[in-house]
Amino acid sequence: MLEVRDLHKYYGAFHAVRGISFDVAKGEIVGFLGPNGAGKTTTMKIAVGFMTMSSGTITVDQRDVVQDSMAVRRVIGYLPEHAPLYEDMTVTEYLSFIADVRGLRGTLRAERLQYVLGVCALEPKRRSGIKTLSKGYRQRVGLAQAIIHDPKLVILDEPTVGLDPNQIIEIRNLIREIGERNTVVLSSHILAEVEATCSRVVIINEGLIVANGAPSALGAALTDDNVVQLELGADSCDVKGTFAEHVDVAEVLVAETTHRGCTITIRVAESCTSTKPMIDLSAQNGWEIHGIVRPNATLEDVFKSLTNSEGEPQSSLILANETEPHVEGHAEIEDADIGDKS
Amino acid sequence: MLAIWRKELKSYFNSPIAYIFIWFFLVVTALKFFFLRGEGPQGQLRDNFFVTQEASLTAYFSVFPIALGVLVPMLCMRMWPEEYKSGTIETLMTLPVRAWQVVIGKFSAMLSILAITFALSLTVPWSVNEAAVVGLDWGPIIGGYVGAFLMGSAYCAVGLLMSSFTREQVIALLATFIVSLPLALAGTAYVESPTPDWLSPIAKFVGFAVRFQSIERGVLDLRDMFYFLSVTVLFVYLNITVVEARRLK
Structure with missing residues (x-):
């Protein structure tokens, strides 16, 4: 047309x-x-x-x-x-x-x-x-x-x-x-x-x-399958420390204190395919798990990453006529009371 | 084209512009003719109608070149600036119409206002015919109106072109004045002293009022008609070019 x-x-x-x-x-x-x-x-x-x-x-x-x-x-x-x-x-x-x-x-x-x-x-x-x-x-x-x-x-x-x-x-x-x-x-x-x-x-x-x-x-296409976001009922420093010791963390992207405890976004190593170690670790430490998400890149992320060219060479993402979306890595547990033992 | 003409005419009467134009034109020309004494373009004295009691409209028509020169810019000022400023030009120029059709549509709407005004001004010859001792000779009057219409259309074409250069109505108005007033006055007694000698023949050639002198006596000289027509055609053509160029740049 x-x-x-x-x-x-x-x-x-x-x-x-x-x-x-x-x-x-x-x-x-x-x-x-x-x-x-x-x-x-x-x-x-x-x-x-x-x-x-x-x-x-x-x-x-x-x-x-x-x-x-x-x-x-x-x-x-x-x-x-x-x-x-x-x-x-x-x-x-x-x-x-x-x-x-x-x-x-x-x-x-x-x-x-x-x-x-x-x-x-x-x-x-x-x-x-x-x-x-x-x-x-x-x-x-x-x-x-x-x-x-x-x-x-x-x-x-x-x-x-x-x-x-x-x-x-x-x-x-x-x-x-x-x-x-x-x-x-x-x-x-x-x-x-x-x-x-x-x-x-x-x-x-x-x-x-x-x-x-x-x-x-x-x-x-822009979703990083190794990024996990956890919302835990605990102090962010404790969580950061403990996770760095026990889980194969490549990078802590965000760690912030919220009214329910903390939100921590980490990129795990390629080898770490399951979120089970993190859940287990939280349970052992008695942290309440409010949520675990593998965030999908939204169109907003795509937009930001592609149009925010501050000096860097521009990348591009041409998937023309590719209507079949990729398999979405999306694990989500909302307010799971796994660690609520106290 | 018809749709554009209709739209422009409607918007004239939706706004006060058409009424102001018609009112001013009728009042000013009639006032001048019936009540004021004045000078002709060559400095001859003209008394008002009630003094002369002359069954002639020469003195009436003699007001036309200046009256139209001052008032026609009012008709032109919103033609293009409004389209540019509000952005409607974008809708208009992406409709399946060509630039010349839009220009002619707008131009003919202005001519329609002119025709309506002249039709209403026929009350003046009618009154003269009633009041004068000897009835009017209608031949020169028809000639005078034809000439006035041609001159009016030349003014419209000039104003329409000037308005196509700007987004601001006021600037369009002033720009039209800057071009149309010299055109109106060139070669007349009013501007004789400041006109240098070498310019004088040119001024007498282009001056609307000078050209109109024989017309106001009812003599339709082919050269005058051809001159007004050429000015009209030239400026309308330039307008089409300008509109095209502004769009595509």
Whole structure:
């Protein structure tokens, strides 16, 4: 549906997009992730034909976005950042205007208007002036505008920015609903959002793609199976000392005192595959075990580790089209009262 | 294109701009014609209608070049700046319409306001016809309106182009003044003394008020019409280029 090939964009001397390539297949919901200024919006603006690239190609539905701009615009629905709207219009006036420019006529026009008003829950506000609408409603008007012509590809630039948590959930559900009919590419820097809505993420940093794959697969790929996090009812120094003596600890990552005792995160040696020695040790010392977890890398960790390039060469994680997540190492015991003998 | 025209026209009447423009234009031109005495562009004295009792609209039309030169920038100032500032340009330019269609849509909305204003100003010739001893000769009046419309559209084209350079309405307004007032006044008696001799023929060639002098008497010179049309076409064309360039940069 969308093919980006070796895309470059310069703003003057600034190299904003430095040769990115990715595909979006029909029916996917792809999250385009990256810190501010990474080149997400630029890439999207080029894909919808608002800007031109310095070099490279983008095709939508096998049509080149530059050569065949009009045809591409007809099959794309686009919600720019901050959902710009004509303030002096009412919701219906605005959507009718978009429908007219998009060339919808007669019963189809009426049907589509009715459909987007319904699906975006705009019915109660249809006669309201856009300038009186809350951010959430404005965003929905923007979404309605983007899907009114039933586009093959919907491109949404930060669809939930500036919304409150309830509105975010509403918009998210709406995007999922749109995703059932259309292919969706959305950008965001809210990780939870991408995890919740997208079947695949493309992470971009400083104009380069640093990761590409299903959210869970990316997390699994970064998960260190040797890291164990324990929450124990004991003093953190005691625990650190005892563990260092008896268990094959490679590194103590975190040791902090909490209201229940301490939380300690350790990396054990490769040879140490079981958590049993740690549980036994805690039981012997009479420490109450509140929890043992082998933490999975979240998308947040992936994001942080890949986009936080302070001087280090950038690593990247390309698992494109690898939808099968890795086996998740995940052992969890919540508040096990094993050591509660006292 | 029709949709864009409709949208622009609607937004004119949703805001006070259209009403202010129409009101000011009608009041200023009528006031001048009926109650004030003044000078023609070549310094000749013109008394007001009630003194002369002359069944002619020459004095009425003679206000048009300045009135339009001052008021038309108001119509242009929000055309592009609003789109740029609110970001709606992004939605607009990714819809399946070409830049020229957007420009022509906006331009024709401005012409519609102009047409509405002129239609309402027909009350003036009507009053003159009623009040004067001898009835009006309608031929020169039709000619005068055609000429005024062409001149108005040239002003609109200039203003629309100027507004496409900026995101700020005030700057658009001032920039349009900077271009359209000299265009309006060039070659007239008002600016005769500061105009250097070598510039004078050029000023007389480009000056809207000078060109309009024969039109206000009802004489439609093809050269004048062609001049106003060329200015319109040139500035609309430049506008299309600018909009395209701003988008793609």
